[in-house]
Amino acid sequence: DGGITQSPKYLFRKEGQNVTLSCEQNLNHDAMYWYRQDPGQGLRLIYYSQIVNDFQKGDIAEGYSVSREKKESFPLTVTSAQKNPTAFYLCASSIVLAGQETFFGQGTRLTVV
Amino acid sequence: GIQVEQSPPDLILQEGANSTLRCNFSDSVNNLQWFHQNPWGQLINLFYIPSGTKQNGRLSATTVATERYSLLYISSSQTTDSGVYFCAVVSEYGNKLVFGAGTILRVKS
Numbered sequence: 001d002g003g004i005t006q007s008p009k010y011l012f013r014k015e016g017q018n019v020t021l022s023c024e025q026n027l028n029h030d031a032m033y034w035y036r037q038d039p040g041q042g043l044r045l046i047y048y049s050q051i052v053n054d055f056q057k058g059d060i061a062e063g064y065s066v067s068r069e070k071k072e073s074f075p076l077t078v079t080s081a082q083k084n085p086t087a088f089y090l091c092a093s094s095i096v097l098a099g100q101e102t103f104f105g106q107g108t109r110l111t112v113v
Numbered sequence: 114g115i116q117v118e119q120s121p122p123d124l125i126l127q128e129g130a131n132s133t134l135r136c137n138f139s140d141s142v143n144n145l146q147w148f149h150q151n152p153w154g155q156l157i158n159l160f161y162i163p164s165g166t167k168q169n170g171r172l173s174a175t176t177v178a179t180e181r182y183s184l185l186y187i188s189s190s191q192t193t194d195s196g197v198y199f200c201a202v203v204s205e206y207g208n209k210l211v212f213g214a215g216t217i218l219r220v221k222s
Contacts, residue, residue: 042212
């Protein structure tokens with residue numbers, strides 16, 4: 001099946017630890033994105049990438065890092081510098097940057113304990 | 114940047130009722146999508162509709178780009194329609210999808 005796979009579905013992290021969220025797509029899309037959603041709110045853009053080996057900061061990039069070494073993969077690292085990391089994280093992709101339809105993965109719920 | 118406002122923020126319907134959700138945006142757009150977020154958090158694509166009208170079963174959507182708004186119609190609502198409905202746009206000179214705050218829909222049986 002074509003789609004976007006995020007793992008894990010649930011993640012618990014101790015304060016001060018870095019954690020990496022996985023996102024893989026087999027849609028052959030060039031552009032990929034990471035969004036954050038807090039309870040009762042819309043989605044905010046963390047990072048985006050329009051092509052392999054290139055990525056740009058979104059609106060709330062502080063405390064996060066990404067890499068894009070392969071077209072199908074766009075992992076997000078939540079670092080210890082992120083002051084309030086507990087949230088729902090959604091990965092997305094589209095054929096080209098901001099072009100046509102954007103599709104989303106099922107999300108990873110991160111909780112800091 | 115572009116602003117996206119959705120109304121109403123909350124809506125409670127009896128099963129079988131019809132509803133209209135609205136999305137206003139502050140600038141010209143190249144891209145507009147409607148999503149349904151189910152109780153498990155999954156964002157489901159409903160419509161890609163930067164202009165015009167589309168229908169898919171009980172759902173339809175209309176975007177009037179010149180007047181900067183889009184409407185999502187839900188007819189004969191079912192309990193499975195419950196969830197949050199998001200409108201998201203890409204402005205004419207932008208490169209990212211910007212989301213509204215969403216409309217929370219509760220359909221009662």
